[in-house]
Structures are given as C-alpha cells and as structure tokens.
Amino acid sequence: MKKFLTILALAATVCLAGCNDDTDGLWDEVNDLKSRVTALETQVVALNENIEALSQLMRNGATITDVKQTDGTYTLTLSNGEVITLHQGSTATAVIPVIGIDAEGYWTVDYKDGKGFVRIEVDGKPVKAAAADGVTPKFRIDADSCWEISYDGGKSWEPVLDTAGNRVSAVGTGTVTDKFFTDVKVEGDKLHIELLTGESVDVPIVPNFYCRIVAPAGVQNFSSKETKRFEVEIKGVENVLISAPAGWSAQLTDIVSEKATLIVTAPETTRALADNSKDVAILATAGCYACIAKIQVETEGGVVTTPPVVESVEAVADKTTSASLTFAVTVSEDTDAWMYLVQESSAPAPEASAVATIGKNGAGDTVTETGLNASTDYTIYVIAIKNPNTYSEVKSAAARTADPVDEDDYYTFGVEIGGVRYDKDSAGAQLLEVPADATEDVLLPVLEGGVIFVDDRSANFAAGTSTSQGVTKDLVVIGRRADKKTEIKIAKYWALRNPNGKLIFKNVKIDFTSVGNYAFNAAPASAVNGMGSFVFEDCEITFAKVFVTMYNANAEAGIGNIVFRNCKIRYTGEDSSVNFITLQKIGAGLDKFRSLVFENNVLYTEKTATTTFSLFFQDNKSTAGSLEKLDIVCRNNTFVNILPTGSAGGLFCVEKFGSFEFSKNIVWSSLDSKYPSILRVLNDYNANGPWPSLVMDRNDNVAWGTAGWKLYQTGTNAFYPDGGSNQTITKATEDPLAVCDFTNGRFAAAPAYADFGSTLE
Numbered sequence: 001m002k003k004f005l006t007i008l009a010l011a012a013t014v015c016l017a018g019c020n021d022d023t024d025g026l027w028d029e030v031n032d033l034k035s036r037v038t039a040l041e042t043q044v045v046a047l048n049e050n051i052e053a054l055s056q057l058m059r060n061g062a063t064i065t066d067v068k069q070t071d072g073t074y075t076l077t078l079s080n081g082e083v084i085t086l087h088q089g090s091t092a093t094a095v096i097p098v099i100g101i102d103a104e105g106y107w108t109v110d111y112k113d114g115k116g117f118v119r120i121e122v123d124g125k126p127v128k129a130a131a132a133d134g135v136t137p138k139f140r141i142d143a144d145s146c147w148e149i150s151y152d153g154g155k156s157w158e159p160v161l162d163t164a165g166n167r168v169s170a171v172g173t174g175t176v177t178d179k180f181f182t183d184v185k186v187e188g189d190k191l192h193i194e195l196l197t198g199e200s201v202d203v204p205i206v207p208n209f210y211c212r213i214v215a216p217a218g219v220q221n222f223s224s225k226e227t228k229r230f231e232v233e234i235k236g237v238e239n240v241l242i243s244a245p246a247g248w249s250a251q252l253t254d255i256v257s258e259k260a261t262l263i264v265t266a267p268e269t270t271r272a273l274a275d276n277s278k279d280v281a282i283l284a285t286a287g288c289y290a291c292i293a294k295i296q297v298e299t300e301g302g303v304v305t306t307p308p309v310v311e312s313v314e315a316v317a318d319k320t321t322s323a324s325l326t327f328a329v330t331v332s333e334d335t336d337a338w339m340y341l342v343q344e345s346s347a348p349a350p351e352a353s354a355v356a357t358i359g360k361n362g363a364g365d366t367v368t369e370t371g372l373n374a375s376t377d378y379t380i381y382v383i384a385i386k387n388p389n390t391y392s393e394v395k396s397a398a399a400r401t402a403d404p405v406d407e408d409d410y411y412t413f414g415v416e417i418g419g420v421r422y423d424k425d426s427a428g429a430q431l432l433e434v435p436a437d438a439t440e441d442v443l444l445p446v447l448e449g450g451v452i453f454v455d456d457r458s459a460n461f462a463a464g465t466s467t468s469q470g471v472t473k474d475l476v477v478i479g480r481r482a483d484k485k486t487e488i489k490i491a492k493y494w495a496l497r498n499p500n501g502k503l504i505f506k507n508v509k510i511d512f513t514s515v516g517n518y519a520f521n522a523a524p525a526s527a528v529n530g531m532g533s534f535v536f537e538d539c540e541i542t543f544a545k546v547f548v549t550m551y552n553a554n555a556e557a558g559i560g561n562i563v564f565r566n567c568k569i570r571y572t573g574e575d576s577s578v579n580f581i582t583l584q585k586i587g588a589g590l591d592k593f594r595s596l597v598f599e600n601n602v603l604y605t606e607k608t609a610t611t612t613f614s615l616f617f618q619d620n621k622s623t624a625g626s627l628e629k630l631d632i633v634c635r636n637n638t639f640v641n642i643l644p645t646g647s648a649g650g651l652f653c654v655e656k657f658g659s660f661e662f663s664k665n666i667v668w669s670s671l672d673s674k675y676p677s678i679l680r681v682l683n684d685y686n687a688n689g690p691w692p693s694l695v696m697d698r699n700d701n702v703a704w705g706t707a708g709w710k711l712y713q714t715g716t717n718a719f720y721p722d723g724g725s726n727q728t729i730t731k732a733t734e735d736p737l738a739v740c741d742f743t744n745g746r747f748a749a750a751p752a753y754a755d756f757g758s759t760l761e
Contacts, residue, residue: 002309005709006704007668011591032065056635059383062202063204063205063209064078064079064191064203065207065724066207067191067205076191079210079211079291081213088296102119105128105356106127106128106192107119120149129485132426137149138151138154144373145168146160147160166342178498183628198356204289206236207602209235209236209289210291210689211232212232212293212297213230213232214233215232220297221300222300223299223300223301224266224299225266226265226266230262231262231687232261234255234260237697240282242281242283243279243353243357246353246385250262253283278298279353280295280296307331307384308390310331310382311331311332312330312395313329313397314327314328316328316366316742317399320400320554322375323372323374324370325342325369325374325380327340327380327382328366329365329366330366330391335385336387337372338361338362338383339359340380342360342372344376344378344379346377349381349394349557350394352383352391352392353393355381356385358384360384361488363536374402374405377399378399378401379396410478410482411423411429411431411453412643414425417535418436418504419534424453428450429450432455432463434459435455435456436651438460438461441462441463442462443666444463446469446470449475450474452475452477454612456487461487464490465492466489469492469495470494470495471495471503472497473501474501476502476504476506477505477506478508485539486508487510487537490510490515492515492516493518493520495520496520496521496529498530498532498533498560499528499529499556499557499558501533502532504533508540509539510540512545512547515543515544518545519546520534520548520549522559523551524553524643525555525585527554529554530554530559530560530589531559533561534548534570536563537567538565538566539566539567540568541568541570544573544574546578546580547581548581549582550584550589551584551585553589554589555588556592561595561597562664565599565601566599566600566601567602568602568760571605572607579617580603581615581617582617583617583618586625588652590626590627591623591626591628594631594633596630598632598633598634599635600758601638602745602747602760604742605744606742607641612643612645613642613643613644613651614652615644615651615652616653617653618654627656627658630658632652634651635660635661636662636663636758636759637758638737638747639667639668640663640737644678645675645676648680648715648716649677649680650677650680651677651678652678654682656683656692657675657692659693659695661695661696662701663701664700664756665702666702666736666739666749667701667702667706668703671706672706675706676706677714678711679713680713681713682755685721698709698730701704701756704736710726710729711727712726714726725751735750736751737749737750738751746761748761
C-alpha cells in the first residue's frame with residue numbers, strides 16, 4: 001500500500017507544479033494502479049488462505065462435515081470445528097505465485113518466471129507439506145510491490161527471487177487469471193481437489209462425525225491451579241484420547257446428547273512450564289476416520305524457569321545389533337530426569353510433549369532399545385526434564401540396525417554354555433572349517449586351547465585327533481550350526497591336565513569307538529592332573545570302552561564339575577563290565593569332585609549280554625580319600641539296557657557323597673531276569689552317620705523289563721538307611737517308551753509318561 005501512496009503523492013506534486021489542465025491521463029494511470037494494487041492485495045489474502053487450507057487438509061487428515069460454495073469460494077467446516085476457505089480462481093493484473101504439493105509431499109511454486117514448478121526450499125532443503133512437522137508458507141507484498149515469503153507463520157520474511165537472483169515483482173501488466181486449483185468439486189461423499197501440478201487430494205465428507213471444542217478465540221489464559229470447562233460438540237466418535245502439556249490436567253466427561261465437557265486444570269505457576277507445547281487436544285476416532293480438536297492454554301504470573309538442555313545424543317556403533325540400538329545421551333547439569341522415544345525414522349517426528357507423555361524414562365548416560373527390526377532406520381528423540389514440569393526441546397539421533405543374524409550360526413550369533421556366552425568375538429575364538437572338497441581329516445588344535453567353532457561341510461572327512469592329546473589349556477569345542485551336529489573323530493585318548501580349567505563340548509557328534517582303553521584319563525601319577533569343569537551339552541557320543549578313568553592318576557587329581565546334559569550316549573563295546581566314569585588309585589584328589597550332573601540324556605546299548613554298567617564308579621579297594629563333597633543329580637534321563645547288576649554293581653557306586661538325587665528317570669531293559677540297583681553306598685552311615693541328603697523315591701521313577709530295579713545295592717559292604725526298606729522302583733503297567741529305535745537312537749516316552757525320561761528324540 002505504501003507504493004500506491006507514494007505514486008499518488010508524486011502525481012499530486014506534478015499536477016501542482018505544472019499547473020497543466022491536461023491531467024486526465026495521469027489520473028487514469030493512478031486510478032488504474034490503485035485498482036491493480038487493491039486486486040493484488042485481495043489475491044494475497046486468497047493465496048494465503050488457499051495455502052493454509054491445503055496444509056490443514058494434507059497434514060491433519062481431517063474430515064469435512066460441511067461444504068458451502070459461492071462464486072468459486074468454498075467454505076469448509078472440518079470435523080474439529082475449524083473453518084477454512086478455498087478460492088478456486090480470480091483475476092488480477094499481477095504476477096501471482098501458483099502453489100502446489102508434489103508426489104513426495106513437498107511444497108512447490110511457480111513464480112511465472114519460465115522455470116515452471118520448483119520445490120520451495122529453506123536453507124537448501126525442500127519444505128514438507130504433508131507431515132506432522134510440515135511448514136505452511138505465507139506470502140505478502142512488500143513496500144516495493146515485490147513478493148516476500150515466510151516459513152515461520154509471519155515472524156520473519158525474506159524476498160522471493162527469480163532464477164537470476166532478482167526480486168520478483170508482484171505488479172505485472174495485462175490481465176492474469178489465477179487458478180490455484182485445476183478443479184474443486186464435491187463428488188458424492190468426498191471433496192475432490194486437483195492442483196495445477198497434477199496432484200489431487202480427496203477429503204471425506206462425513207457430516208455425522210465431528211469433535212469441536214467451543215471456546216473463545218485465541219489462547220485460553222489460566223491462573224495458578226485454575227480449572228476451566230469447555231463445551232465439546234461431539235458426534236459419531238468411538239474413541240477419544242486426551243493430551244495436555246506437562247503439568248496440566250485435562251479430562252472429558254461422558255457424552256450426553258452429542259455434547260461433553262472438557263475440564264482443564266492449570267498447574268501451580270510457581271514453576272512455569274517450558275513453552276514447548278500449549279495444546280490441549282482431543283484425538284477422536286471412528287473406524288478409519290480421525291480428527292484432532294484442540295485449544296491453546298497458558299498460565300499467568302508464573303516464575304520463569306530456564307529449561308534444561310539435551311547436549312548430545314549419538315548412536316553407539318559397536319553396540320548395534322540386528323534387534324537393538326544403543327544411544328549415548330548427555331544432558332545439562334540442571335536436569336532432574338530425561339525421557340526418550342525410539343521409532344522408525346519414517347514416522348513423523350514427535351513434539352516434546354509427546355515424548356513426555358508416551359516416552360520412556362532414561363537412566364544413566366546410555367539407553368538400549370530392543371525388539372527392533374533388522375536393517376531398519378530408527379530415530380531416538382530425547383528431552384531433558386526439570387522440576388518436573390519444565391522440559392527441553394527435542395534432540396534426536398538416527399541409526400540403523402544391523403542386518404539379520406542367523407541364529408542357528410553359533411559362530412556369529414553366539415551360544416550360551418553354563419552362563420557364559422561364546423561367539424566369534426570370544427577370547428581365543430577361531431573357526432575351524434572342514435571344506436566340502438576336503439581330502440583328509442582336519443586336526444583339532446587341542447594344544448592351543450581357545451574356543452573352536454567347527455564347521456564340517458565334507459561328507460567324507462571330519463575334524464578330530466588321531467594321537468593322544470594333553471589338554472593343558474581351556475578348550476571349548478562347538479559345532480557351528482545349531483540345526484545340525486558337527487562330527488568329530490577322536491581315535492586316541494585325551495589326558496586331562498588342567499586342574500582349574502575347563503573342557504567343554506557343545507553340539508558335536510563324537511566318535512570314540514577307535515580308542516583303546518579309555519577316552520579320557522588323568523595320568524600320570526607324577527603330575528597334578530584333572531579338570532575344573534568337564535562338560536558335554538547337546539552332543540551325540542558313541543564309545544566302546546571306559547569313558548573317563550582316573551586310574552593311576554596323581555593323588556591330587558580330580559574333576560571339579562562333570563556335566564552331561566541333552567546328550568545321546570551309545571555304548572557299542574563288548575565288555576561284560578563297563579564303568580562310564582571310574583575312579584581308581586587316587587587319594588586326596590577325591591575331595592575335588594564337587595558335582596556330577598546327568599540331565600535329560602539318553603544312555604543306551606543294544607548289548608543285552610552286558611553284565612553290569614556303572615555310570616559313576618569309585619573303586620573302594622584301591623582308593624583312599626572321600627567324595628563327601630560330591631553332589632550327584634541324575635534327572636529326566638532314559639536308560640536303555642543299562643543294567644548295573646551283581647554284588648559290586650550299582651548305577652552309582654560311592655563310599656561317601658555330599659547329596660544324591662535320582663528322579664523322573666526311565667530305566668528300560670529287554671531282559672527280565674536281572675535285579676539292577678541305583679545306588680551302592682560303601683560307608684555305613686547308620687553307624688557313622690548321619691546320612692547325606694537323599695532324593696530318591698520308588699514312585700518318582702519308571703522301570704520296565706527287569707525283575708526289579710532296587711533303590712540301593714545290598715551286596716557285600718553295601719548299606720542303605722536304617723528304618724527304611726530297599727524298595728524296588730514301581731514297574732510300569734505298560735511300556736513307557738512309545739518309540740524304541742536302536743538304529744537311529746530314538747527313544748520317546750509314551751504320553752502317559754511324558755514327565756519321565758529324556759525329551760530327546
């Protein structure tokens with residue numbers, strides 16, 4: 001308007017100075033300019049109203065409850081009660097920007113400069129329209145009749161420049177017809193809007209779905225702890241969600257006759273809220289429709305509190321997995337607490353109030369979000385909180401989860417054994433491969449120790465050892481693939497020479513049938529031998545001789561913890577007497593035996609002629625010392641044709657022991673003439689008591705096929721508790737094994753005995 005006044009004053013001056021009667025042409029030009037500028041200002045209003053309307057429709061996803069059309073102007077009432085205006089077209093003598101939104105949701109503009117539609121950019125970046133964090137640009141005409149644009153609601157303005165970097169004039173020559181839209185029309189139950197860019201928007205018209213807050217215009221002012229009530233017109237709504245700034249209270253009463261009351265209470269203003277969000281909002285939904293009705297609130301007279309600051313947020317790269325991300329967070333010293341929200345980066349960025357409402361509480365200076373999708377971009381949004389009603393602006397950081405990990409690949413994904421996790425990053429880890437084209441067996445590096453993952457891809461060769469080995473370093477041997485057991489061949493015994501160390505086998509199929517007298521020993525007597533932990537888990541074992549012997553071992557030799565869990569163990573030998581683990585000619589070392597766990601295993605043989613089979617055998621005649629620190633647990637195992645018989649027999653033969661449990665086992669035999677026994681105790685606890693803890697009941701195990709399994713062996717120098725009876729295990733009335741397949745090593749309990757025996761098949 002200043003331009004018009006300047007020209008008008010100049011015209012008057014020329015008239016007075018020249019005293020020329022021929023002034024009609026000059027006044028015609030002035031009047032023409034006046035009409036052009038007036039029309040142009042009208043266009044600016046229409047232009048900004050169109051932009052605002054389009055932004056509302058694109059960003060909020062609102063539905064329309066009413067449409068009124070007059071001379072190309074559409075007045076739309078939204079479901080949240082807001083009224084917006086669309087101007088389909090008008091005429092002016094001007095250069096008028098034509099606004100659009102492209103297929104990717106960014107604002108575009110054509111300044112009639114020959115360049116056509118281009119994206120509106122701020123600091124070199126396109127401006128979003130169809131997003132929660134989108135920007136609604138505004139236009140105006142400056143004092144020199146040139147276009148200016150604002151991206152912050154009119155707080156600041158900058159000139160519009162053409163392709164040559166020159167300011168774009170708003171005053172043109174000739175008549176220009178501005179059609180912001182190619183077409184606007186009501187089609188059934190929707191309003192169809194087509195932009196000049198070719199993009200189109202269809203907005204549902206749902207007259208019976210709305211939620212409107214009836215309130216005076218502008219921000220609603222509250223005093224400290226004041227409560228105000230606002231009428232809400234609401235219809236066709238199924239669910240509502242109320243949100244308010246931190247410290248505020250907002251609730252909605254029941255809906256009666258399509259009306260409800262929104263009750264809002266301000267916080268105590270001795271600690272003013274940070275100005276992050278002033279909206280009290282109602283999210284109303286019905287089926288696929290949704291609308292947000294909101295009012296803005298603020299308190300008066302509060303003491304200004306400086307909000308805290310989130311100083312930095314960044315991803316911790318070496319903590320990234322396929323299902324989790326770790327972020328390091330630094331907040332200012334005046335922070336009382338901090339909260340965060342992690343979501344996929346493609347989702348709209350939340351405001352600080354949303355993080356405060358639905359975010360999680362942070363602790364320390366890092367946070368790990370789990371349960372994420374692999375190969376996906378995520379963003380963390382963090383706010384710092386003080387008092388607790390003051391919080392910072394949102395600070396964010398993005399990161400991408402790792403590619404999916406094959407959980408069956410123990411080498412990369414890892415596996416836990418005895419509470420310790422092993423993978424490719426474990427100390428001493430290495431991958432030992434037997435390639436598909438292998439021409440010979442691959443040597444296991446026993447002397448090196450470490451964690452060896454064996455990957456066998458050959459059909460004819462395997463990893464293993466053909467000579468005796470001394471295990472002097474911690475050694476963990478793991479079959480790489482969880483979905484198959486890796487074959488290992490051991491042709492000669494391994495000597496246990498690491499008294500405080502560990503020897504562990506996991507997920508391997510071991511063939512010991514070529515060994516001579518024993519698979520493992522602790523010789524010679526001249527050196528302190530043994531092992532701290534001796535573990536087999538998820539293995540298949542085939543053997544033909546004694547499995548472990550302490551014969552002629554050093555008096556101090558022992559094995560602290562022995563574990564067989566989830567293993568199939570097959571005996572193929574011909575000996576009439578077999579001791580799986582035997583202790584002979586050792587003395588003080590017996591107190592180093594602390595635990596023997598035999599759990600969920602299948603131990604079987606087809607050799608029904610075997611006279612006696614002991615799982616753990618202490619030779620009383622040649623051994624001094626005591627096993628009174630040894631705790632034995634034998635639980636949920638299936639023993640097939642394993643028959644500890646005879647006067648010296650017993651599945652477990654010990655002089656003394658710490659505790660003993662034998663429960664939920666199935667003992668099965670194809671012979672019916674034997675009387676095997678579970679426990680042979682060589683110490684007279686009745687005279688030298690008391691007896692250690694015993695968990696063994698005839699009704700807590702199942703027997704089949706023998707004359708009767710005794711709980712205690714009653715041969716020479718064998719004892720059982722006074723006052724009791726040497727009961728036999730209750731015999732099953734039907735075969736407890738539904739599957740008994742010696743060829744494939746499959747022994748499955750019948751449904752009636754599902755709680756007994758091993759779960760392996």
